[in-house]
Amino acid sequence: MRVALIYHTPEPERAVAMSARLCYSPVGAEQLAEKMSDEQVRNLIKKIVDMGHSSTLEHASFTFAVEGVSRVLTHQLVRHRIASYSQQSQRYVSEHDFEYILPPTVAANAVAKEKFEALMDNIRATYDELVGLGVHKEDARYCLANATETKIVVTMNARALLNFFSLRCCTRAQWEIRKMAELMLAEVRKAAPLLFEKAGPTCVTSGYCNEGELTCGRLEKMKK
Amino acid sequence: MRVALIYHTPEPERAVAMSARLCYSPVGAEQLAEKMSDEQVRNLIKKIVDMGHSSTLEHASFTFAVEGVSRVLTHQLVRHRIASYSQQSQRYVSEHDFEYILPPTVAANAVAKEKFEALMDNIRATYDELVGLGVHKEDARYCLANATETKIVVTMNARALLNFFSLRCCTRAQWEIRKMAELMLAEVRKAAPLLFEKAGPTCVTSGYCNEGELTCGRLEKMKK
Amino acid sequence: MRVALIYHTPEPERAVAMSARLCYSPVGAEQLAEKMSDEQVRNLIKKIVDMGHSSTLEHASFTFAVEGVSRVLTHQLVRHRIASYSQQSQRYVSEHDFEYILPPTVAANAVAKEKFEALMDNIRATYDELVGLGVHKEDARYCLANATETKIVVTMNARALLNFFSLRCCTRAQWEIRKMAELMLAEVRKAAPLLFEKAGPTCVTSGYCNEGELTCGRLEKMKK
Amino acid sequence: MRVALIYHTPEPERAVAMSARLCYSPVGAEQLAEKMSDEQVRNLIKKIVDMGHSSTLEHASFTFAVEGVSRVLTHQLVRHRIASYSQQSQRYVSEHDFEYILPPTVAANAVAKEKFEALMDNIRATYDELVGLGVHKEDARYCLANATETKIVVTMNARALLNFFSLRCCTRAQWEIRKMAELMLAEVRKAAPLLFEKAGPTCVTSGYCNEGELTCGRLEKMKK
Numbered sequence: 001m002r003v004a005l006i007y008h009t010p011e012p013e014r015a016v017a018m019s020a021r022l023c024y025s026p027v028g029a030e031q032l033a034e035k036m037s038d039e040q041v042r043n044l045i046k047k048i049v050d051m052g053h054s055s056t057l058e059h060a061s062f063t064f065a066v067e068g069v070s071r072v073l074t075h076q077l078v079r080h081r082i083a084s085y086s087q088q089s090q091r092y093v094s095e096h097d098f099e100y101i102l103p104p105t106v107a108a109n110a111v112a113k114e115k116f117e118a119l120m121d122n123i124r125a126t127y128d129e130l131v132g133l134g135v136h137k138e139d140a141r142y143c144l145a146n147a148t149e150t151k152i153v154v155t156m157n158a159r160a161l162l163n164f165f166s167l168r169c170c171t172r173a174q175w176e177i178r179k180m181a182e183l184m185l186a187e188v189r190k191a192a193p194l195l196f197e198k199a200g201p202t203c204v205t206s207g208y209c210n211e212g213e214l215t216c217g218r219l220e221k222m223k224k
Numbered sequence: 225m226r227v228a229l230i231y232h233t234p235e236p237e238r239a240v241a242m243s244a245r246l247c248y249s250p251v252g253a254e255q256l257a258e259k260m261s262d263e264q265v266r267n268l269i270k271k272i273v274d275m276g277h278s279s280t281l282e283h284a285s286f287t288f289a290v291e292g293v294s295r296v297l298t299h300q301l302v303r304h305r306i307a308s309y310s311q312q313s314q315r316y317v318s319e320h321d322f323e324y325i326l327p328p329t330v331a332a333n334a335v336a337k338e339k340f341e342a343l344m345d346n347i348r349a350t351y352d353e354l355v356g357l358g359v360h361k362e363d364a365r366y367c368l369a370n371a372t373e374t375k376i377v378v379t380m381n382a383r384a385l386l387n388f389f390s391l392r393c394c395t396r397a398q399w400e401i402r403k404m405a406e407l408m409l410a411e412v413r414k415a416a417p418l419l420f421e422k423a424g425p426t427c428v429t430s431g432y433c434n435e436g437e438l439t440c441g442r443l444e445k446m447k448k
Numbered sequence: 449m450r451v452a453l454i455y456h457t458p459e460p461e462r463a464v465a466m467s468a469r470l471c472y473s474p475v476g477a478e479q480l481a482e483k484m485s486d487e488q489v490r491n492l493i494k495k496i497v498d499m500g501h502s503s504t505l506e507h508a509s510f511t512f513a514v515e516g517v518s519r520v521l522t523h524q525l526v527r528h529r530i531a532s533y534s535q536q537s538q539r540y541v542s543e544h545d546f547e548y549i550l551p552p553t554v555a556a557n558a559v560a561k562e563k564f565e566a567l568m569d570n571i572r573a574t575y576d577e578l579v580g581l582g583v584h585k586e587d588a589r590y591c592l593a594n595a596t597e598t599k600i601v602v603t604m605n606a607r608a609l610l611n612f613f614s615l616r617c618c619t620r621a622q623w624e625i626r627k628m629a630e631l632m633l634a635e636v637r638k639a640a641p642l643l644f645e646k647a648g649p650t651c652v653t654s655g656y657c658n659e660g661e662l663t664c665g666r667l668e669k670m671k672k
Numbered sequence: 673m674r675v676a677l678i679y680h681t682p683e684p685e686r687a688v689a690m691s692a693r694l695c696y697s698p699v700g701a702e703q704l705a706e707k708m709s710d711e712q713v714r715n716l717i718k719k720i721v722d723m724g725h726s727s728t729l730e731h732a733s734f735t736f737a738v739e740g741v742s743r744v745l746t747h748q749l750v751r752h753r754i755a756s757y758s759q760q761s762q763r764y765v766s767e768h769d770f771e772y773i774l775p776p777t778v779a780a781n782a783v784a785k786e787k788f789e790a791l792m793d794n795i796r797a798t799y800d801e802l803v804g805l806g807v808h809k810e811d812a813r814y815c816l817a818n819a820t821e822t823k824i825v826v827t828m829n830a831r832a833l834l835n836f837f838s839l840r841c842c843t844r845a846q847w848e849i850r851k852m853a854e855l856m857l858a859e860v861r862k863a864a865p866l867l868f869e870k871a872g873p874t875c876v877t878s879g880y881c882n883e884g885e886l887t888c889g890r891l892e893k894m895k896k
Contacts, residue, residue, distance in 0.1 A: 004702045007687050007731070015679050015735060019758035019825045026765055029737030029758075029825045030676045052658040055527075058756035059679070059827045061733040063687060065701030072314075072366055075295065079503075081305035084730035084829065086691035086701075090296075090370075091398065093698055103363035112357045119350045119367055126343045133336045138398060139327035142296055143343055146314075147366040153691045153701045155731045155829075157756065174315065174362060206656070210500040228478045231463050231507070239455050239511060243534035243601040250541055253513030253534075253601045254452045276882040279751075282532035283455070283603045285509040287463060289477030303727075308506035308605065310467035310477075317474055377467045377477045379507045381532065381603075432878070434724040520762075520814055523743065529753035538744075538818075539846065551811035560805045567798045567815055574791045581784045586846060587775035590744055591791055594762075595814040622763065622810060 001068040001176075003183035005191060012060035012158065012192040017044040020056040045194040057159035060195065062188055064154045066180065070101035072146045073176045077154070080164055084155040090141040090148075095127060099149040101176065120145065158195050161188060170201040171216040225292040225400075227407035229415060236284035236382065236416040241268040244280040269418040281383040284419065286412055288378045290404065294325035296370045297400045301378070304388055308379040314365040314372075319351060323373040325400065344369065382419050385412060394425035395440040449516040449624075451631035453639060460508035460606065460640040465492040468504040493642040505607035508643065510636055512602045514628065518549035520594045521624045525602070528612055532603040538589040538596075543575060547597040549624065568593065606643050609636060618649040619664040673740040673848075675855035677863060684732035684830065684864040689713040692720050692728040717866040729831040732867065734860055736826045738852065742773035744818045745848045749826070752836055756827040762813040762820075767799060771821040773848065792817065830867050833860060842873040843888040 009015050018033040021044060025032065036044075048056060078085050100120050106112045123145055130140040156164060161184070167173065168181035189196045203209050203219040233239050242257040245268060249256065260268075272280055302309055324344050330336045347369055354364040380388060385408070391397065392405035413420045427433050427443040457463050466481040469492060473480065484492075496504060526533050548568050554560045571593055578588040604612060609632070615621065616629035637644045651657050651667040681687050690705040693716060697704065708716075720728060750757055772792050778784045795817055802812040828836060833856070839845065840853035861868045875881050875891040 002700075002702075006690075006702055006705055007681050007683070009679050009733065009735065010682065011679070018678075022758055022823060022825055023761045024764045025760070026769075028674075028739045028823050030674075030678055030739075033678055033737070047660075051660045055756065056758050059735050059758070059825060061681065061827070061829075063681065063731050065705070067700045067702075070366065071295075071299065071370070075299050075302070078299070078302055079309070084727065085303070086694055086728050086731070088697070089695045092696045097698075101366065103359075103366050105359050105363045106354065106366070109357055109359070112354050112359055115350050115353050116367060119346060122343060122346055123369075126339050129339050130330065130336050133333055135327075135329050135333070135336055139329045142294060142325065142327050142330070142369065142371040143340060144370050145347075145366065146295070146368050146370070151694060151700050153694055153731060155733070157733075157827075208654070208656070212495075212499045226476075226478075230466075230478055230481055231457050231459070233455050233509065233511065234458060235455070242454075246534055246599060246601055247537045248540045249536070250545075252450075252515045252599050254450075254454055254515075257454055257513070271884075275884045279532065280534050283511050283534070283601060285457065285603070285605075287457065287507050289481070291476045291478075308503065310470055310504050310507070312473070313471045316472045321474075375470060375476050377470055377507060379509070379605075381509075430880070432880070436719075436723045518814060519743075519747065519818070523747050523750070526747070526750055527757070533751070549814065551807075551814050553807050553811045554802065554814070557805055557807070560802050560807055563798050563801050564815060567794060570791060570794055571817075574787050577787050578778065578784050581781055583775075583777050583781070583784055587777045590742060590773065590775050590778070590817065590819040591788055592818050593795075593814065594743070594816050594818070 005187040007063040091138040100147040229411035231287040315362040324371040453635040455511040539586040548595040677859040679735040763810040772819040
């Protein structure tokens with residue numbers, strides 16, 4: 001899996017702080033953006049994140065290039081609707097040479113791994129045969145597995161990202177999307193350390209857990 | 225494939241007409257909803273649809289139960305973000321007995337069909353073996369095909385539906401989602417005939433085509 | 449102020465429960481909608497609300513007719529973006545006979561009230577003069593006050609409503625929109641009592657407060 | 673009125689072109705972003721805009737600082753829901769020194785102008801008196817006019833902007849928001865000339881007009 005932050009709003013923390021300041025100030029945004037000191041920006045960002053004045057976080061936008069993930073992951077990912085996606089198309093791009101994601105629990109079991117890999121070989125052979133018989137890519141793809149590797153560009157603003165991290169960095173989240181969320185978080189922390197300093201699952205950020213009986217127990221341990 | 229309209233805003237056309245009328249009237253919405261005659265509703269709906277005063281269409285909401293569709297379809301479907309979805313989970317529901325969608329172009333070719341069906345048998349066997357080896361459903365599903373049958377509940381408002389139909393009833397749309405769009409359109413036409421009378425691809429509704437060189441030629445023929 | 453729930457998804461709790469059930473069930477949505485007992489629906493709704501499986505709440509939609517509110521209120525209201533609005537237009541509807549909202553703190557002070565009312569008379573006279581001089585309604589409205597009465601149709605789904613109530617039923621919310629939120633909550637509780645049983649500000653629903661130093665102190669008192 | 677583009681996605685056209693290319697390419701996004709020549713970017717952007725492959729346009733985001741506009745304008749503006757806003761608050765910022773927007777049709781008529789200005793003086797006096805009597809800013813603001821100057825930060829992506837321009841650069845749009853839309857368009861054309869080369873009302877961009885009987889006649893003239 002490879003996650004790269006390829007574009008983002010320049011000075012994301014200044015953009016957010018200036019927008020927040022505008023709400024409470026007689027001075028205009030442009031002037032605020034220029035005149036706020038780095039320390040003022042830092043202090044305001046902390047306050048915004050703590051108090052959840054989250055609408056101002058939307059002015060900072062982040063674009064990621066993601067590769068080496070499965071369609072299991074992307075089918076979950078694109079359910080996050082406050083975001084923008086461009087995904088490699090199985091309708092137009094040949095999957096003759098497809099790679100695939102092997103779940104760690106399968107990889108850890110030699111028999112399971114062998115079965116899984118043999119099936120992937122069978123799928124590849126069938127895909128090629130279908131195409132050879134004149135079936136278009138858009139229909140041949142019906143035989144491809146959920147595990148098939150895909151590539152996707154994802155843009156989210158900082159508010160949507162904090163929500164995404166709260167859900168997908170949770171130990172209860174599915175392992176593959178959690179891994180991606182953690183890589184994304186590591187990337188945005190380089191670009192906007194204060195904005196994302198406290199990002200993560202709700203047990204860490206807000207001291208509560210919504211998972212009911214399915215809780216991982218982390219919150220319990222933290223309380224001790 | 226089975227598409228059923230299971231819930232919708234009562235009197236969807238009256239709801240829309242009343243909202244549109246409110247914008248231009250000194251009288252309140254509740255009073256308008258009660259007092260508008262059926263003919264006034266009809267005339268206003270026609271005007272709204274023709275002039276594209278589309279925000280008022282959002283007050284009418286429609287919920288569909290969809291079964292017998294593939295994950296190829298749902299991965300496309302959930303890219304429509306102004307909508308609500310609840311989908312059968314491969315993480316929690318066993319796919320031991322999965323059914324699958326056979327693309328018509330594969331079904332039409334005896335050799336292709338045989339290969340495809342043999343592969344589905346192999347996938348089923350592998351899935352069961354993985355589960356038998358202690359792999360959880362959430363990881364065993366990586367071996368399942370795009371063709372695997374799924375079930376989904378979809379809610380869209382009338383404005384989002386008109387946009388959905390304009391894109392997905394187009395002959396250039398992928399065949400499976402087009403079939404679903406056509407069934408959805410047939411359903412909503414029973415509940416709100418005037419709202420959806422002119423729904424469909426842009427060639428039919430608005431006399432233009434955005435498909436460039438890939439056009440199906442329908443618009444050309446219509447112009448003759 | 450008048451708030452009426454004029455339309456909503458029929459059987460809103462059944463619609464939500466069925467959608468939630470579908471995610472974890474091999475059976476289809478239509479069948480679930482028919483076969484779930486009232487008690488099953490009730491139990492599932494409680495679980496959904498407690499565990500925050502909130503996406504399923506989006507399948508239930510509610511439409512309100514609101515009258516006797518100010519443009520102070522609607523300018524705040526329409527900032528809630530996961531919602532649909534149709535508002536009486538000052539561009540097209542004459543404000544010759546406008547009514548206005550008198551804030552309670554102004555009404556409670558005889559001098560303030562007199563000044564305020566005198567100003568409203570002056571505004572009315574000026575509006576009429578401008579129109580008399582040939583200024584179009586769309587420009588004459590620039591002289592109208594924030595207090596001017598307006599009417600609006602609002603549609604939100606149950607998830608958006610719960611979020612709206614958590615923010616706007618808070619004692620820190622502006623008094624007018626809080627009053628409207630409370631009336632809306634009373635209305636939806638009649639239509640879907642379980643869905644909205646625990647709706648309200650976050651101190652009541654979830655035991656936390658985001659208002660920082662500005663807290664009203666309710667949470668503190670509740671903890672004693 | 674002052675409109676400044678204060679932040680935007682770096683290389684907005686490259687960001688969009690790379691995302692579009694990814695959909696049809698076996699190569700990953702990061703590599704595409706690096707390797708596409710300027711000419712490839714240009715050619716692809718033209719194709720995207722012409723064919724309406726608009727989802728890729730969402731990866732480019734633009735943030736504006738807007739000052740010297742009325743609350744008539746912002747109440748319309750914030751109805752565009754696929755956008756982010758931070759607005760100067762009348763609840764927290766004193767309006768003792770408020771400025772106001774004088775509509776040109778009022779300014780053009782000496783009598784109307786005098787009446788309008790006298791009213792603004794009266795409003796200012798009343799606002800100050802209310803505050804002097806102990807009425808909080810959040811209630812005193814009820815007496816302020818729609819014309820009162822406000823400041824707002826607006827973030828929209830390129831797709832939302834094209835939609836915004838199609839509606840608000842139309843001669844039928846209200847004059848103040850049209851002026852703002854035109855200034856925004858001039859700004860983004862500097863940052864992304866190809867993306868916005870053809871932006872504007874639908875008569876110009878797509879050769880149709882939805883205004884019915886209310887059309888300005890521009891399309892008719894263009895056809896001659």
